[in-house]
Amino acid sequence: MSKVTAYARLLRIPGIGALALPPVIGALTVGMFDTYNLILLFAIGAFSSVYGFILNDYADVELDKLIKALHGKPLVSGEISRKIALIISILLIFLTFIFIFILWFGKTFDNYKIMALICIILAGILGSIYNLYGKKIPGSDFFVAISMALVFLFGALSFGKPTIITWIIFVLTFNQTLHMNAVEGGIKDSDHDHLMDVKNIALCSGVTVDKSNILIPLRFKLFGMGIRLFSSVFLFLPFVAYGYEYSIGQIVLLLFLTAGMLFFSFRLLNIYRFDRDLIRKYIGVQSYLRYSLVPVMLIGLIGWMNSAFLIFFPIVWYIIFTPLLGEKLFKPRM
16 A cells, blocks of 8 residues: 555646636636546646656655655655656656657647647756756756746647637736745755755755754745736736626635735745744645646636535545645645
């Protein structure tokens, strides 16, 4: 049973409900509502995202050994070998392209699908560079942000021409991923990244940990909040600039969720004591707030029921699978 749990942790089973959604949402923005096609896109999103996480675990084994809280990760504990992890990563690449073939089988291979194929290949390349060499490349967080945005765009291009909403969410996906890696990840790992001479935005900006205290310079705070504020503007752009259909309830809910995201981002950027559990809590709450924002923004296009499904499906998935792995809710092992 412990071996099964180890593989489930390696594959990020509790997080797949959210991690696999970007290409699904991409397809929804161009009017694709067919359940069969959306399930295939969900699988492609799952394979591509898990590939990135496993490759990151593979590359960061020695770094993760430096922090006690990460000793339970399967590759660090030795429950799963690095060789097996690499084999699984390669298998996930094959599965991704097999499912793309199934997705497009019998359909015309037009220019949009050619661009979609380029997107998924480029996403894989940029994501791999980040996971394998990102610790030594300053600003490599932009690689993984572009990679995730391209996976989202793949979902849209697989079924047609991207709309203005598609491009707005493309930017939002880029922003959210950049914040998750450069800001949240930079703070979370600031206690040990310097031991391996990691070169990331957080450390280059002067984020330092001295015993139990953490110093987050103003420039890094401005960088983090700047990303969040920029995203906040884009969330309301369809309604303000493009006359996108909305309801008062939708706008109120969007304002509430946006305020919550800004609040917890501010709290994270203004901590003074390095408390990994608290940091994980702030990151977990932000993750599910930001996953809720785009479905709420899309209510005019997909309806309240579909929006509610996209919001609650990842949360229910996470709540169901997390306890089965012995993890604490909203405190992922990371």
